[in-house]
Amino acid sequence: MGLRTPLYDMHLALGAKMVDFNGWDMPLHYGSQVEEHHHVRKECGVFDISHMSIFDLQGAQAQALLQHLLSNNVALLTSVGSAQHSLLLNEQGGVIDDVMVFRTAEGYRLVSNAVTRARVQAWLQQHAADFACTVHWRNDLCLFSIQGPLARERLAPILNSTRAALMQSLQHHQAAQEGDWFISCTGYTGEDGIEIMLPATQATDFINELVGAGITPIGIGARDTLRLEAGFNLYGFDTNEQVSPLTVNMEHLICWEPQTRDFIGRQTLQAQLDQGVTEKLVGLVLEERGVLRAGQPVRVNNEISGVITSGSFSPTLGKAIALARVPVTTADRGEVEIRRKWFPVRVVNPRFVRSGKILV
Incomplete structure (x- = not known):
């Protein structure tokens, strides 16, 4: 059970x-x-x-703690009720979890994924020990x-x-x-x-x-x-602690200003930017009959150079779709291996449907 x-x-x-x-x-x-x-x-x-998982963070240094832990800038949450999507990163720039952060009258509320609850709670409490604030799991x-x-x-x-x-x-x-x-x-x-x-x-x-x-x-x-x-990522499939947010369309969740804010993972991500990011997350649409699933290899220009991170049948499109991590040079066509055969796929912006409208 x-x-x-x-x-x-x-x-x-x-x-x-x-x-x-x-x-x-x-x-x-x-x-x-x-x-x-x-x-x-x-x-x-x-x-x-x-x-x-829901966590309440309160105390005089709750904001300082989150400025240290989160990729986004909680100082931008200037009013009670404002919210932002953010990332908890490890020192290597990998994603511990993506979280929603809310400003409350008493401090801040974080909502994280179920699968990461123990990891996130331990991470928050470990670092909160150095700040004047408390972490309360709202079970x-x-x-x-x-x-x-x-x-x-x-x-x-x-x-x-x-x-x-x-x-x-x-x-x-x-x-x-x-x-x-x-x-x-x-x-x-x-x-x-x-x-x-x-x-x-x-x-x-x-x-x-x-x-x-x-x-x-x-x-x-x-x-x-x-x-x-x-086109939303699922933790454990599209993101995890070995995946950089710069390769999975999460760079908008990173606030680089002010430059003095040294959040965990910042230096590693900056080094990745300086060296040049080599992968990106794209959408795939299978025009023929078949099923796209996580782990299937993606071939671009006759080279196996990518992988599907999550995929399924799209009831709205009536076709199989997927998110895939591929080289940044990938254009608008590729192939996916399904049961030892290669099938052509369209490479699209990873937003297939929004507000009931098909976008691809």
């Missing part, structure tokens, strides 16, 4: 097929992964992502992600007036707190959406209200195809 969110029994009651996901028992789907995918693109659905909270073009419309009637008004006012990368609820707008599907953190004791009642309001529960299967279509 794996780890379980407080919604485990509710998932079973809703007919979920449960699978192991990085040590967690999570719903793969509730009947049809493809239908759930389309439902989020066209209407909206709710993901139980309570397996994600008393649940986290829901309501994604899709109708997310706000469907949510509004089941929230109280104060929370509904806050939710409607949020722009992307903003958050607001009302009592013990924390409402944000970040997203992982390429659609509009809202995340709600609330006490675990309220989670079952809340998801009952969501489902009652016509917000369909969505499993991790559709979550993966939705994020892949949107």
Whole structure:
């Protein structure tokens, strides 16, 4: 038996097929992964992502700690509720995890991936020992992600007036707190959406209200195809501690100013820039029938010089798509080996679908 969110029994009651996901028992789907995918693109659905890790950092030197640990500049979060995507890097410039960072009235809140929880918590606490601040793992909270073009419309009637008004006012990368609820707008599907953190004791009642309001529960299967279509990286596949963010389209999460901010990994990344980055992350579209999967080799100009980091069938495009790390010189064509045969693929910008529109 794996780890379980407080919604485990509710998932079973809703007919979920449960699978192991990085040590967690999570719903793969509730009947049809493809239908759930389309439902989020066209209407909206709710993901139980309570397996994600939430940390509160408070104290006089909380900002100083994050300036040392994170690739992005938290000093840019000038108001309560502002948010940014950032990276925790090791000394070699590899990605320990990518995190969302929120400015709160008491300090900062970080949301990281489930698979990295122990590593991230140990890393935060190790370095916090040198700063006047505390790190608190909020395992008393649940986290829901309501994604899709109708997310706000469907949510509004089941929230109280104060929370509904806050939710409607949020722009992307903003958050607001009302009592013990924390409402944000970040997203992982390429659609509009809202995340709600609330006490675990309220989670079952809340998801009952969501489902009652016509917000369909969505499993991790559709979550993966939705994020892949949107071109978002998945930790452990597209990124890990051996992968530089400069090779996987994450350079925008690095803030080089001020030059005096010596965050962990900075010197290594600067050296990589000085030497010249040799790889990039691209999108691939398979025009013929077949399946693209992580680990498949990519051939460019008759040389095996790249690899698929994550891939799947795209319900929106009706074709197999993938993210792949390839030489920076790669143009618009390549080949992928599938079952010992080479198939041509189009090389595209790794944003296949955004806001319901096909971009490739």
